[in-house]
Amino acid sequence: MILRADEPDRLHYRLGAGAMLFSRSGRVWLGQRIDTPDAWQMPQGGIDAGEDPAAAALRELHEEVGSDNVQLLAETEGWLKYDLPPALAAKAWGGKYRGQMQKWFAFRFLGSDDQIDIHGVKKPEFNAWRWADIGEVVGLIVDFKRPLYEAVVAEFRRFSDVSADPTEPQTKC
Numbered sequence: 001m002i003l004r005a006d007e008p009d010r011l012h013y014r015l016g017a018g019a020m021l022f023s024r025s026g027r028v029w030l031g032q033r034i035d036t037p038d039a040w041q042m043p044q045g046g047i048d049a050g051e052d053p054a055a056a057a058l059r060e061l062h063e064e065v066g067s068d069n070v071q072l073l074a075e076t077e078g079w080l081k082y083d084l085p086p087a088l089a090a091k092a093w094g095g096k097y098r099g100q101m102q103k104w105f106a107f108r109f110l111g112s113d114d115q116i117d118i119h120g121v122k123k124p125e126f127n128a129w130r131w132a133d134i135g136e137v138v139g140l141i142v143d144f145k146r147p148l149y150e151a152v153v154a155e156f157r158r159f160s161d162v163s164a165d166p167t168e169p170q171t172k173c
Contacts, residue, residue: 003147005079005101013081013101014093017056018044020106020152021070023131026161029109030140031064031118031126040130040140042152044102053103061107064125066117070107073159079103082148102148106156134160 008015020042021029030040043064047056054075062068083099084092118126132140134157141149 003080003082003151004077005081008079008101009081012098014097014099015047015053016044016100016102017047017053017060018042018102018104018152019057019061019070020104020156020159021061021065022073022106022108022156022159024108025131026134026159027131028134028137028160029065029116030130030132030137032128032130034125034127036142037127039142040132041142041145042137042149044100047103054105057103057105057107063121063123064118065129066121067109067111067115069111069115070109073106073108074156075106076104076152076155080148080151082145085144088144104152104155106159108159 023029028042030042033039033041043057043060045056045060045063047053048059051059054072058068058070061070079101080103081099081101083089084097089095089098116129118124118129134153137153138146138149
């Protein structure tokens with residue numbers, strides 16, 4: 001499977017947007033999924049009809065993290081895609097798509113941790129969240145999304161700071 005594409009494939013893939021949210025100290029925001037407690041992921045979701053991918057990423061931050069107090073840093077070159085495992089593809093999105101094709105954006109979080117409210121959102125997707133070192137991100141993701149996350153980490157690594165603040169809490173509920 002080719003991971004990158006210049007143009008989105010709307011026929012086979014659900015179009016989505018993702019957000020790699022960096023703290024001021026260069027750590028990456030991850031949420032622990034409610035439906036898969038051993039899986040962590042960055043905010044991501046579908047792009048609504050007529051919606052710009054950057055606007056979709058901001059909307060996903062607001063809907064999943066509870067805050068969109070961010071500064072846009074960059075976007076990925078082209079689109080990145082992943083295929084769902086066959087059993088999941090048959091169920092997800094009514095079996096219409098084989099996976100997702102996403103445009104990813106890097107953001108710097110400008111607020112304080114108390115502005116993040118994963119439980120106060122309309123439809124919570126996470127039961128906990130944490131700031132992680134960028135080197136931890138890929139290992140915490142479900143297997144089928146790993147190549148996409150490797151590409152995102154490689155492209156946005158420059159926004160991480162190896163001298164991350166060790167006083168930032170590890171996990172929050």
